[in-house]
Amino acid sequence: MSDLNKKFLIEYIDEIQEELRDISDKIWKNPELQYKEYYASNLQKEYLKKHDFSIDELEGMDTAFVASYGEGEPVIAVLGEYDALDGLSQKVSITKEPILDSGAGHGCGHNLLGTGSIGAVIAVKELIKLKKLKGTIKYYGCPAEEDLSGKVLMIKKGFFDGIDCAFSWHPFDINTPIRIPTLANYSVKFRYNGISAHAAQAPYNGRSALDAVELMNIGCNYLREHIFDSCRVHYVTTNGGKMPNIVPDFAEVWYYIRGIKMEHVRDVFDRIVDIAKGASLMTGTSMEYDIISGVYDYIPNTILTDILSQNMKLIGVQNYNEDDYHFAEKLAETVSIDKRISVSSVLSGNKDITKMNLHGEVTDDTFTHNNCISLSLDIGDVSYIIPTAQCSCSVWPIGISAHTWQSCASAGSDMGFKAMLLASKSIACSINDVMLDEVIINKAKKELKNTIGSFEYIPII
Incomplete structure (x- = not known):
C-alpha cells in the first residue's frame, strides 16, 4: 500500500x-x-x-x-x-x-x-x-x-x-x-550611555560611550583564545557617535555569539557580559543589553x-x-x-x-x-x-x-x-x-x- x-x-x-x-x-x-x-x-x-x-x-x-x-x-x-x-x-x-x-x-x-x-x-x-x-x-x-x-x-x-x-x-x-x-546563536545589542563634551575644549568633562564599546571589543578579542574552538564571536558597531568633535554620550555594538551547543554559547555570553560591565567601569559609563534573538543548535x-x-x-x-x-x-x-x-x-x-x-x-x-x-x-x-x-x-x-x-x-x-x-x-x-x-x-x-x-x-x- x-x-x-x-x-x-x-x-x-x-x-x-x-x-x-x-x-x-x-x-x-x-x-x-x-x-x-x-x-x-x-x-x-x-x-x-x-x-x-x-x-x-x-x-x-x-x-x-x-x-x-x-x-x-x-x-x-x-x-x-x-x-x-x-x-x-x-x-x-x-x-x-x-x-x-x-x-x-x-x-x-x-x-x-x-x-x-x-x-x-x-x-x-x-x-x-x-x-x-x-x-x-x-x-x-x-x-x-x-x-x-x-x-x-x-x-x-x-x-x-x-x-x-x-x-x-x-x-x-x-x-x-x-x-x-x-550553530546555536545569541544576537545581543550592548548600549552605553556617557556624558557628551567638546572633544577639544573640555574632553575631561566627557565620558565616552564609544570608548566603552571599543574597550569591550578589545576585551572580547582577547577572550577568543579562551573559548571553545567551535564558538564564533562577531560584532559590528551600530552607533559610534555623530561627530568627531563631540565626546559620544551614546554608543551601541551588536554581537552574534555562535557555537555547536547552546551551553557553550551561554558560557561565552556570560563572559562577554562581564567584559561589557568592565568596559563600563573603565569609562565611567552605564551599560545595558538586549537579547534580540537566540536560537538553539x-x-x-x-x-x-x-x-x-x-x-x-x-x-x-x-x-x-x-x-x-x-x-x-x-x-x-x-x-x-x-x-x-x-x-x-x-x-x-x-x-x-x-x-x-x-x-x-x-x-x-x-x-x-x-x-x-x-x-x-x-x-x-x-x-x-x-x-x-x-x-x-x-x-x-x-x-x-x-x-x-x-x-x-x-x-x-x-x-x-x-x-x-x-x-x-x-x-x-x-x-x-x-x-x-x-x-x-x-x-x-x-x-x-x-x-x-x-x-x-x-x-x-
Missing part, C-alpha cells in the same frame, strides 16, 4: 506543480522582510483554504499562521518560510541586475521553501481524504527566519504543542538529508532523517534540461573556483564536487565529514522539543553561497523550482511512512529524549 500511496503523492504534486510555481513566482516577485510578509502569508493562506485547510492565526504575529487538515494522531508538522533579504533584489539573470536598487530579494530561496512545504501537505491531505487515513497534517507559516525569531516566538505561544514530529527543507547547492547540527533526528533520505533517493533528481545546466554553468562562472570549493566544502565534506556545476544526484554522505553547518536556523529550537528532519535541495549551483545575487536569481529560475519539487515529494512520501507506522514516531521520540537527556529547553527570547 505504501508504494501505491507514494505514487499517488508524487503524481498529485506533479498535477499541481503549475499552481505551486505560480505561488513561488509571486512571492519571489514580491519580496518582503521579516514580520512584514503580508503578501506571502495571505497568498499561502488563501491557497490552503481553497484546499480545505483550516487556518489558525497567531495573536501578536500578523504574518504567522498554522493550517490544519485531518483528525487524530499522528499530528505531523511541515515548516515553511517566506521572508526575503534586504539589498538582494535581482532578476533571473546570469549577471548582477537588481530589479530595484537596494531592494529586497529571495537570496535564501524562502519563496521556494514555503511553497514546497505547501505542496507536500496538500498532497498528503488528498491522500488522507482518499484513503480515509487517521492523522492530522499541519503547515506552519513561519515568519522572520532571517531574524532568527519566528519559530521561537511560535513555540513560546504554544503553537507547537501536541505535535508528534516535524519535517522541513532548505535551499542549498546539494541534494542531501541534513544529518549534522547547525539543530538536532537531526536519525530515525526521521533516514526515512527522508530513503524517499529522496526513491524520487531522484527532477528532470533538469539543457537550459538548466547552461544557467547553472554561467552562474557558477561568476564566482572563482577557490571560493566555490570553499563554499561547497561546508556541505560536501571537503570533497571537490564543483565540476558538476548543478548537483544532478541525491547523495547521503556529504554531511558525515563535517561536525556542523556553520550557520544558524530557528528550526533548531523546534528540534529540541519535537523530533525533526530536514533536507537540502540544490536550488543554486554547487559552490554558490546563499544570501547572494546568484542565489536570488536561482530561486526565481526553473532550475530552482525543480529542486523544490524534489523536496516537496520527499517530505510528502516521508509523512506517508510515518502515518502508516506508529512505531516510527515512538522511536523518533525516544531518540530525542536520549539525545537531550535532562537538558531543559528554555527559549532565549
Whole structure:
C-alpha cells in the first residue's frame, strides 16, 4: 500500500506543480522582510483554504499562521518560510541586475521553501481524504527566519504543542538529508550611555560611550583564545557617535555569539557580559543589553532523517534540461573556483564536487565529514522539543553561497523550482511512512529524549 500511496503523492504534486510555481513566482516577485510578509502569508493562506485547510492565526504575529487538515494522531508538522533579504533584489539573470536598487530579494530561496512545504501537505491531505487515513497534517507559516525569531516566538505561544514530529527543507547547492547540527546563536545589542563634551575644549568633562564599546571589543578579542574552538564571536558597531568633535554620550555594538551547543554559547555570553560591565567601569559609563534573538543548535533526528533520505533517493533528481545546466554553468562562472570549493566544502565534506556545476544526484554522505553547518536556523529550537528532519535541495549551483545575487536569481529560475519539487515529494512520501507506522514516531521520540537527556529547553527570547 505504501508504494501505491507514494505514487499517488508524487503524481498529485506533479498535477499541481503549475499552481505551486505560480505561488513561488509571486512571492519571489514580491519580496518582503521579516514580520512584514503580508503578501506571502495571505497568498499561502488563501491557497490552503481553497484546499480545505483550516487556518489558525497567531495573536501578536500578523504574518504567522498554522493550517490544519485531518483528525487524530499522528499530528505531523511541515515548516515553511517566506521572508526575503534586504539589498538582494535581482532578476533571473546570469549577471548582477537588481530589479530595484537596494531592494529586497529571495537570496535564501524562502519563496521556494514555503511553497514546497505547501505542496507536500496538500498532497498528503488528498491522500488522507482518499484513503480515509487517521492523522492530522499541519503547515506552519513561519515568519522572520532571517531574524532568527519566528519559530521561537511560535513555540513560546504554544503553537507547537501536541505535535508528534516535524519535517522541513532548505535551499542549498546539494541534494542531501541534513544529518549534522547547525550553530546555536545569541544576537545581543550592548548600549552605553556617557556624558557628551567638546572633544577639544573640555574632553575631561566627557565620558565616552564609544570608548566603552571599543574597550569591550578589545576585551572580547582577547577572550577568543579562551573559548571553545567551535564558538564564533562577531560584532559590528551600530552607533559610534555623530561627530568627531563631540565626546559620544551614546554608543551601541551588536554581537552574534555562535557555537555547536547552546551551553557553550551561554558560557561565552556570560563572559562577554562581564567584559561589557568592565568596559563600563573603565569609562565611567552605564551599560545595558538586549537579547534580540537566540536560537538553539539543530538536532537531526536519525530515525526521521533516514526515512527522508530513503524517499529522496526513491524520487531522484527532477528532470533538469539543457537550459538548466547552461544557467547553472554561467552562474557558477561568476564566482572563482577557490571560493566555490570553499563554499561547497561546508556541505560536501571537503570533497571537490564543483565540476558538476548543478548537483544532478541525491547523495547521503556529504554531511558525515563535517561536525556542523556553520550557520544558524530557528528550526533548531523546534528540534529540541519535537523530533525533526530536514533536507537540502540544490536550488543554486554547487559552490554558490546563499544570501547572494546568484542565489536570488536561482530561486526565481526553473532550475530552482525543480529542486523544490524534489523536496516537496520527499517530505510528502516521508509523512506517508510515518502515518502508516506508529512505531516510527515512538522511536523518533525516544531518540530525542536520549539525545537531550535532562537538558531543559528554555527559549532565549
